Amino acid sequence: MSLIAKHLSYAYGTSPVINDVDIEIKPEEVNVVIGPNGAGKSSLLKLLSAELKADSGTIFLNQKSLNKWTRRDLARVRTIFHQNESLSFAFTVMEVVLFGRTPHKTSQAVNLEISLAALKALDALQFKDRLYTELSGGEKQRVQLARCFAQIWDSRHACYLLLDEPVSALDIAHQKILMHRVKKFSEQNVGVVLALHDLNLAAQYADQILLMNKGCVVSKGSPQQVLTAANIESVYKTAVSVIPHPDSNVPQVFIC
Amino acid sequence: MNRLKPIIILPVLCVVLLLGIITSLSTGAVDITLQELFSWAVAVISDNPSISESKSLIIEHIRLPRLILVLVVGSALGISGAAIQGLFRNPLADPALIGVSGGAALGAVSTIVLLPVGSLLASYIEWIKITMAFLGSLMATALVFYIGYSASRKTESNRFSVVIVLLVGIAFNALAGAIISMLTYIADDLSLRELTFWMMGSFGGMGWKEVYFVVPTVLFAITGLCLISKPLNVLLLGDIEAEHLGVNVKQLQMFTLLLVALAVGASVSVVGMVGFVGLIVPHVLRLLMGPNMNWLLPGAAVGGATLLVYADWVSRSILSPAELPIGILTALLGAPFFLALLMSRQYGVRP
Numbered sequence: 001m002s003l004i005a006k007h008l009s010y011a012y013g014t015s016p017v018i019n020d021v022d023i024e025i026k027p028e029e030v031n032v033v034i035g036p037n038g039a040g041k042s043s044l045l046k047l048l049s050a051e052l053k054a055d056s057g058t059i060f061l062n063q064k065s066l067n068k069w070t071r072r073d074l075a076r077v078r079t080i081f082h083q084n085e086s087l088s089f090a091f092t093v094m095e096v097v098l099f100g101r102t103p104h105k106t107s108q109a110v111n112l113e114i115s116l117a118a119l120k121a122l123d124a125l126q127f128k129d130r131l132y133t134e135l136s137g138g139e140k141q142r143v144q145l146a147r148c149f150a151q152i153w154d155s156r157h158a159c160y161l162l163l164d165e166p167v168s169a170l171d172i173a174h175q176k177i178l179m180h181r182v183k184k185f186s187e188q189n190v191g192v193v194l195a196l197h198d199l200n201l202a203a204q205y206a207d208q209i210l211l212m213n214k215g216c217v218v219s220k221g222s223p224q225q226v227l228t229a230a231n232i233e234s235v236y237k238t239a240v241s242v243i244p245h246p247d248s249n250v251p252q253v254f255i256c
Numbered sequence: 257m258n259r260l261k262p263i264i265i266l267p268v269l270c271v272v273l274l275l276g277i278i279t280s281l282s283t284g285a286v287d288i289t290l291q292e293l294f295s296w297a298v299a300v301i302s303d304n305p306s307i308s309e310s311k312s313l314i315i316e317h318i319r320l321p322r323l324i325l326v327l328v329v330g331s332a333l334g335i336s337g338a339a340i341q342g343l344f345r346n347p348l349a350d351p352a353l354i355g356v357s358g359g360a361a362l363g364a365v366s367t368i369v370l371l372p373v374g375s376l377l378a379s380y381i382e383w384i385k386i387t388m389a390f391l392g393s394l395m396a397t398a399l400v401f402y403i404g405y406s407a408s409r410k411t412e413s414n415r416f417s418v419v420i421v422l423l424v425g426i427a428f429n430a431l432a433g434a435i436i437s438m439l440t441y442i443a444d445d446l447s448l449r450e451l452t453f454w455m456m457g458s459f460g461g462m463g464w465k466e467v468y469f470v471v472p473t474v475l476f477a478i479t480g481l482c483l484i485s486k487p488l489n490v491l492l493l494g495d496i497e498a499e500h501l502g503v504n505v506k507q508l509q510m511f512t513l514l515l516v517a518l519a520v521g522a523s524v525s526v527v528g529m530v531g532f533v534g535l536i537v538p539h540v541l542r543l544l545m546g547p548n549m550n551w552l553l554p555g556a557a558v559g560g561a562t563l564l565v566y567a568d569w570v571s572r573s574i575l576s577p578a579e580l581p582i583g584i585l586t587a588l589l590g591a592p593f594f595l596a597l598l599m600s601r602q603y604g605v606r607p
Contacts, residue, residue, distance in 0.1 A: 051496055075502030086345065086494045089547035102490050103502035151501065 001062050001158035002026045003048060003191055008057035010047055017043045019215035025191040027158040030183060032202040033195045035212035036236055041195040045162050048193065049080040062158055075103035078160035079151040083168060085144055090131045093143050100150030118149040121181045123174060138169040145178065152190065159190045166194060167201065179205045203227055203250040211235060227251040260544050262551035269558050276565035281319050283569065285577060321464045324471065326568045327561040329527055332474040332519035334560020337534030338552050339481050342488045343512050344418050350535045351520045353425040354513060358432035359396025360524045361455065363388035368451045369439045386525045393521030400425045401513055456581030457528035459568055470522050477519035478557055484511060485549040530583045532590040533560050543597060
């Protein structure tokens, strides 16, 4: 059981954005994709979630080709968060999170219970009755994340959680809450892929880091293996110093 | 914003509608009292006439078919507005935007202007007009969807772009408007008068024949739209989000457009242009009870019927024995009410 992509390539028109990428997402693993703007992080997540169709290469999800999954079956085992939400109708927060239960045939009582639990997991329970349109950016982001969580909350199969820039609008307290919850998901047979810009957050929570540049994965491995000053300087073209974290010893990156 | 519960709003709306129905049946050239109305209803059930024959004929052959048509057309316009606003995720959208009424107008106006007077066909002109208008509305929607869809395929990742379909609809309406203006320009005085009245909408002279055509079509469409309320809700999150939640977005978009085209096409082809109902009714209900389609779609059907019953009643009474075209009234009553509502409540939808 895993999400495996081989020789994945994709181009917008004539400009290639993903170039021969191999990736394997195992359940119980937190994978973090890092890289400069335009490196292909979002496109990779879109390909893995079947939002975009690869020009070449194969993707297998739980031993079955991604093309052969029905939309609904797929919706029961993987969820994706991305930032460009466009909800402008005044639903309550609870209604928004309940949408996450759409693909499931569970009872309304179960759906409510799961939605409440998902909101609680992201410290958003206190605004469950407020209108989504009246929330701040960070609060909206927590609600959308709760909706994604609700989608795979009770799944018994190997599931996948794909999050594109999930911490962009969150304060450090909620970044920590989110990352802890994501880690907990990974312990419950969920394969996680996060696209992050915060290298230090990535180092603290990732089991595997994929460093992307110009559509290719240039380095892959544990935080210690990938987050070296040489790797980061060659990709980001920025001088950095890498220092071990005082408590956990994972590498922490500082701009020089 | 303090939202009201649909479980309160909907019954209140139904009571208001019922009052409208009774008023509408009892007022007209001949007044029929409530008691007479009641005994007529009893007579229909028990087959034991206790109301004068002339009055029962007025109810059965004039007021009842017209009332049914008013109710059904009102629900069709209301629910279609709610569905289209949801589909385009735009509170300013209106069924007219997908070309359905423009196409109907094109069909009807060209029949009125171009069909030679005195020819053999002229005696069937009413039905030719209705058929042409209905076909025009369906073909216009198909065209707007087809062009909109193929144009969005070139720009986006194989997905139907709401903005492009809206732009195509606007372009089509401009084109239809130009052709109608041209036909108006060449029309003789008699056709000119007739087409002007058609563009204002009217329930005058409607009978059971029209009911038999409109009611099954509209009821089919309303049932269909209510059945897809759940995926239409999810679509409000965004096309991509809906796909990730297992909704077949393209199929849903096509299905919704087809049902709206059927409902609005059948309605306007018979009664002519009745504006504003599709725009205002879903808005008012969304302001009162929130955007949830499970409630909004049936609510907009009841709300549209209610607005139109009262508008029709006023249109018959205000200039009695003449009739004011109903399209004038829906805008005249609807617009100030809508403006007042916008000013008095905090608006739940960001522009």
